[in-house]
Amino acid sequence: MDVTVKFLGGAGAVTGSKYLIDLGEFEFLVDCGLYQGPRFLRERNWDKFPMPPMEMEAIILTHAHLDHIGYLPKLVKQGFSGPIYCTEATAELAKILLLDSGKLQEEEAEYAKKKGYSKHTDPQPLYTQDDAEAVFPQLVPQDFERPFKINKNVTVTYYHAGHILGASIVKIIIKGETQEKKLVFSGDLGRYHDPILYPPTRIPKADVLWIESTYGDRVSPPVRAEDELGRAIRDTFDRGGLVIIPAFAVGRTQLVMYYLFQLMEKGKIPKVPIFLDSPMAINATKLYLDFKNDHQLAAVLEEENNHPFDHSQLHYFQKQEQSRSLNEFRGNAIIISASGMATGGRVLHHLFHHLPSEKNGVIFVGYQAEGTRGRRLVEGEPETSIYGRSVPVKAKIYQIEGLSAHADQSELMDWAEGFTDRPKFTFIIHGEEKSATVLGRKLKDELGWNTIIPQYLESFMLFENI
Structure with missing residues (x-):
């Protein structure tokens, strides 16, 4: 059995993650991400998929961010009918995020048609909300740390x-005629000292x-995000103002809610109304109550009506x-609303109304x-333009460091040092050119690893005749 990989995304960019593993008679995809960001990347979402989707056997997802799952509706629409494996929480988050993505695709196509800026006379969405919903029956949720087979020769954990x-790290064991080989995908790694989520699991071996x-x-x-947030x-x-916190609905919002509760309980900020004004964030927050075993707050959430996601x-x-x-x-008061970069969503009308006052703060x-x-x-x-009108920026603007959901270089290296054997190949993925190059060089110099920075659509032979 020969094993190859083709990089359909997540190569040379922090978006569009898709890795096609070919075992000859069995082909499957690890992640199925949407390209986001610059136009030249987004246009890849419209490219023809490099193989007939109906011939692919399965998809394995690492987590629910759109740059890892957002292409699923299009692939299913084109004929992919196989199982889509993921953790239980990822399945539920995927439903929320894919429906929202479908809605945005529809709105963008309608806006392009209305304004006439598309090269097409009748611009169509990449996919619709109905297309997104068609993905749901194919989701196959799995437990953490419990191996499952996707094929007689392929086991996933x-x-x-x-x-x-x-979010998960994925270990794939491929059983050949004479030997077994381990493939490990880091997915997106979190922080080692996140107060809510577990730290990334150390994996000892990978081929x-x-x-x-x-x-x-x-x-x-080295800043304490909680203290910085409290100061702002x-x-x-002290100025008699109101705080607006633009935050991404999944992950960042829940972390901010946790810190705000801690600050109030410790008396570091006054107990004032907190308004979570984001339907998607509200739906995502409820999942933390449904999947208590997937994070570290199980004991905290047992305090009825007095925990970060439910208090007066x-x-x-x-x-x-x-x-x-x-x-x-x-x-x-404190208003938490999406989007995190103030590019759309309900946070815009809060900024529209509250940016002109020097009393207010935007964090x-x-x-x-x-x-x-x-x-x-x-x-x-x-001044900034919102809804086509110029809005003076009199409110004070703050930026809090230390709230990233991604491992930094030292944490990536710490995780890599958990491997007891050097992998045969290490592919540096999901990073811009500079960050991938720096990390690849560091892994090579300090750990002696054979690192490769793959390019878009590049293919590699992983194993021959196993």
């Missing part, structure tokens, strides 16, 4: 990766390793009327990509 709820490199070129500053909130409240100061706003009622709110709790409104605000833009 999921291990905790941190990063977000349900071939795929390791993410999102932050492969940087070490996070107290500073704003916390208010969940699902309806738009509730959201709009906050436009005229004055005084001390960004994650990386702000170049070209986003969040990045421009953090860099001191004096």
